[in-house]
Amino acid sequence: MTSVCETLNAPQQEAVRTTEGPLLILAGAGSGKTRTLTHRIAYLIEEKGVDPWHILAITFTNKAAEEMKSRVEAMTPQGGSVFVSTFHACCARILRGYADRLGYTKSFTIYDTEDQKVLMRRIIKDRDLDPKIYNEKDVLRQISSLKDEVVTAEEYASRPGSFREQKIAELYTEYQKRLLMADAMDFDDLLVNTVLLFRENEDVLAKYRDRFRYILVDEYQDTNTAQFVFVEMLAHEHRNLCVVGDDDQSIYKFRGANIGNILHFEEAFPGAKVIRLEQNYRSTKNILAAANQVISHNEGRMDKTLWSDKPEGDRVALREYADSREEAREIAKDIEKERGRFPYGACAVLYRTNSQSRLLEEAFVDRGIPYVLVGGTNFYERREIKDLLAYLKTVANAWDDVAVRRIINVPRRGIGDTTVEKVAALAGQEGITFWDALQRFAESPEAGKAAALKLKAFLELIGSFREAAKELRVAELIDLILDKSGYREALKEEGEIEAEARLENLTELQNKATGLEDEAGDPEALGRFLEQVALVADVDEMETGTDRVTLMTMHSAKGLEFPKVYLAGMEQDLFPGARSLYSGNDEDLEEERRLCYVGFTRAQEKLILTAARVRMVNGQTQVHNTSQFIDEIDPLSLKRERNASMFGPREGSERQMKKDYEAGRISSFGRKGQSVGWTDFGDSFGFGEMPKMRGSVRPQGSGPVSSYFSSQEEKIREASQSAGDLASGDRVSQKRYGKGTVVEVKQGKRDLEVTVDFDNFGRKVMLAGFAGFEKIEE
DNA sequence: TCGAGAATTGTTTTT
DNA sequence: CAATTCTCGA
Numbered sequence: 088m089t090s091v092c093e094t095l096n097a098p099q100q101e102a103v104r105t106t107e108g109p110l111l112i113l114a115g116a117g118s119g120k121t122r123t124l125t126h127r128i129a130y131l132i133e134e135k136g137v138d139p140w141h142i143l144a145i146t147f148t149n150k151a152a153e154e155m156k157s158r159v160e161a162m163t164p165q166g167g168s169v170f171v172s173t174f175h176a177c178c179a180r181i182l183r184g185y186a187d188r189l190g191y192t193k194s195f196t197i198y199d200t201e202d203q204k205v206l207m208r209r210i211i212k213d214r215d216l217d218p219k220i221y222n223e224k225d226v227l228r229q230i231s232s233l234k235d236e237v238v239t240a241e242e243y244a245s246r247p248g249s250f251r252e253q254k255i256a257e258l259y260t261e262y263q264k265r266l267l268m269a270d271a272m273d274f275d276d277l278l279v280n281t282v283l284l285f286r287e288n289e290d291v292l293a294k295y296r297d298r299f300r301y302i303l304v305d306e307y308q309d310t311n312t313a314q315f316v317f318v319e320m321l322a323h324e325h326r327n328l329c330v331v332g333d334d335d336q337s338i339y340k341f342r343g344a345n346i347g348n349i350l351h352f353e354e355a356f357p358g359a360k361v362i363r364l365e366q367n368y369r370s371t372k373n374i375l376a377a378a379n380q381v382i383s384h385n386e387g388r389m390d391k392t393l394w395s396d397k398p399e400g401d402r403v404a405l406r407e408y409a410d411s412r413e414e415a416r417e418i419a420k421d422i423e424k425e426r427g428r429f430p431y432g433a434c435a436v437l438y439r440t441n442s443q444s445r446l447l448e449e450a451f452v453d454r455g456i457p458y459v460l461v462g463g464t465n466f467y468e469r470r471e472i473k474d475l476l477a478y479l480k481t482v483a484n485a486w487d488d489v490a491v492r493r494i495i496n497v498p499r500r501g502i503g504d505t506t507v508e509k510v511a512a513l514a515g516q517e518g519i520t521f522w523d524a525l526q527r528f529a530e531s532p533e534a535g536k537a538a539a540l541k542l543k544a545f546l547e548l549i550g551s552f553r554e555a556a557k558e559l560r561v562a563e564l565i566d567l568i569l570d571k572s573g574y575r576e577a578l579k580e581e582g583e584i585e586a587e588a589r590l591e592n593l594t595e596l597q598n599k600a601t602g603l604e605d606e607a608g609d610p611e612a613l614g615r616f617l618e619q620v621a622l623v624a625d626v627d628e629m630e631t632g633t634d635r636v637t638l639m640t641m642h643s644a645k646g647l648e649f650p651k652v653y654l655a656g657m658e659q660d661l662f663p664g665a666r667s668l669y670s671g672n673d674e675d676l677e678e679e680r681r682l683c684y685v686g687f688t689r690a691q692e693k694l695i696l697t698a699a700r701v702r703m704v705n706g707q708t709q710v711h712n713t714s715q716f717i718d719e720i721d722p723l724s725l726k727r728e729r730n731a732s733m734f735g736p737r738e739g740s741e742r743q744m745k746k747d748y749e750a751g752r753i754s755s756f757g758r759k760g761q762s763v764g765w766t767d768f769g770d771s772f773g774f775g776e777m778p779k780m781r782g783s784v785r786p787q788g789s790g791p792v793s794s795y796f797s798s799q800e801e802k803i804r805e806a807s808q809s810a811g812d813l814a815s816g817d818r819v820s821q822k823r824y825g826k827g828t829v830v831e832v833k834q835g836k837r838d839l840e841v842t843v844d845f846d847n848f849g850r851k852v853m854l855a856g857f858a859g860f861e862k863i864e865e
Numbered sequence: 866t867c868g869a870g871a872a873t874t875g876t877t878t879t880t
Numbered sequence: 881c882a883a884t885t886c887t888c889g890a
Binding site: 147441662 | 866867874875876877878879880
Binding site for chain 1: 881882
């Protein structure tokens with residue numbers, strides 16, 4: 088064990104040896120914090136003789152938990168019995184033991200985001216609120232942020248607030264009531280309810296305080312208030328709390344992460360010791376320099392400087408492309424070209440939004456490059472999986488209305504909306520669950536003969552599953568359900584490729600259940616399975632060790648590292664995203680910048696930034712400048728690579744079209760609804776979709792979209808200017824389009840028509856760089 | 866009741 | 881460009 092410590096640097100060793108009292112480890116990116124943490128746990132066990140039973144380690148993902156556990160186990164034989172887990176899994180575990188104290192049963196189910204939305208939508212509907220004004224997403228977001236701060240429905244309702252806030256409070260209250268009735272908790276509830284459990288049950292709190300005498304929390308910068316409260320309660324007595332974090336890597340403010348937790352740790356835990364890990368073992372000097380330069384633009388950071396004694400390495404590369412498709416293709420090409428130095432498994436392509444993965448995937452498929460996509464639509468969120476899980480939930484928990492209603496007519500069994508609504512109404516007025524109402528309704532004369540028959544068949548079907556569950560393993564139960572419900576049959580009949588994929592997914596789910604190691608008929612196993620499934624993150628499922636390129640968001644990449652990293656889409660308005668740029672709140676921009684820092688510091692040897700000039704975003708062609716973060720890098724650390732495809736002669740039809748256009752041979756080209764033209768900047772070439780336009784293109788205003796039009800008057804004026812001066816007889820009209828605004832100027836006499844589109848932020852949307860179009864021919 | 870086609874609308878990031 | 885909701889006819 089002492090020899091183990093020798094491989095650590097001085098501050099790391101100190102962090103390992105400071106076992107008693109509160110400790111904040113400020114660990115910069117790549118400073119070996121996981122190593123330090125695992126050594127610390129091993130040290131506690133080996134040197135301090137602490138029983139692993141008394142140690143709790145909280146990680147950010149299940150994957151990180153597993154990894155930490157196996158690393159500790161490799162160092163000390165007892166290491167395997169340390170409780171390493173995520174906040175959510177840990178809370179779920181505690182609640183499984185004591186949920187009855189809160190009015191739940193111990194086999195409560197967990198609602199995911201979709202379940203939450205379904206439930207909330209129903210509540211809003213039942214209360215006759217305008218779903219436009221109270222849309223479930225907004226309401227849920229507000230409730231979620233209240234839960235992040237451990238504000239209960241009662242507390243919130245008792246606070247004075249605006250009319251809307253009072254309505255939200257009512258919805259919150261009702262939502263919690265229905266969750267309780269359904270014996271279900273949402274993600275946030277896992278934390279909040281655990282805190283409430285501790286608050287109201289002295290004995291439970293005492294038990295866990297006694298058990299977890301040494302607590303470690305990783306990625307502390309991304310904890311929210313609820314998590315802080317949870318940890319504080321547990322650590323209150325023994326005060327052996329060690330948190331590790333890096334304020335520069337806090338990227339989850341949007342889901343309630345409270346950076347104050349780390350900034351004010353010393354105040355919350357007086358006498359806390361602070362140790363800084365500032366030596367980076369991961370990246371070359373150039374990469375680190377670029378990362379440091381970018382992050383230095385943020386204000387209010389904790390004082391620390393990351394350094395490295397690694398070689399200089401290559402400069403950070405910047406490559407610009409004409410459009411996003413080309414960007415994707417060139418990345419794929421480049422990966423293939425350098426395969427000798429960087430095998431596929433050594434490469435990662437990171438991006439800001441999940442939607443960017445599509446083009447990359449296409450490019451990789453085209454070249455036959457193997458890749459793993461992390462994130463996007465979670466496996467467990469796919470329709471067929473959710474359907475089957477709803478069956479399982481219905482079997483496990485008859486109160487779960489959302490689950491029952493999901494499957495009552497899946498596959499089709501002739502129970503339509505009308506019937507379902509009647510049952511729901513009955514449930515509402517009697518104050519019983521949907522399931523109970525279903526039983527009553529099937530017997531009542533109100534149900535038509537045909538409907539009653541169908542309902543009874545459904546009830547019997549579920550009943551038979553419940554019976555069967557008593558003597559089957561979960562995997563076998565799944566098989567039975569697929570079979571007897573007719574679900575598998577229905578999919579097979581479709582016969583489409585998509586249906587086949589769905590069947591494969593179901594088989595995969597079954598395989599996961601097979602790996603469960605449950606006894607036949609074990610009543611807990613089903614609940615365990617459902618819980619496991621509810622709490623997995625995308626990264627948890629990531630395979631490692633295969634020679635494949637990794638594609639994922641920068642958020643998902645937190646905590647990971649790769650020899651070669653591409654950051655795709657380094658474009659203003661995409662990264663940093665328009666949302667953060669125009670919110671009027673600098674903190675939003677700073678969070679994006681931290682995300683950029685996280686992205687940069689994933690790279691060990693080579694970092695390549697790419698940007699596209701023209702990109703489709705939500706079906707709209709947008710022209711982007713390179714990200715401001717690029718300007719924040721010292722030019723000496725950056726290598727702007729001019730690539731032939733962008734600045735040299737262009738190939739194929741686009742080039743020909745350009746010539747034709749210039750020579751006046753054609754006045755318009757492109758497919759229906761599209762036109763093509765030149766942008767003012769660079770030499771790039773873009774397609775712009777112009778649904779309202781026909782005819783040829785006259786380049787007008789172009790360049791970065793910086794103007795900001797807030798009032799309707801301004802928008803109209805701007806649109807008019809694009810059309811030229813207004814004359815009498817011109818008609819100006821405006822209409823809402825989504826959240827944006829479209830202003831149309833029709834100048835009848837001169838046969839000129841202009842449409843200018845404004846996005847959510849009031850910025851004029853430039854269609855591939857053009858603001859105005861002259862209509863020449865029909 | 867149900868499906869097809871039209872219309873609308875939406876978007877960071879995720880445990 | 882999706883994905884979802886709406887509308888309408890059978």
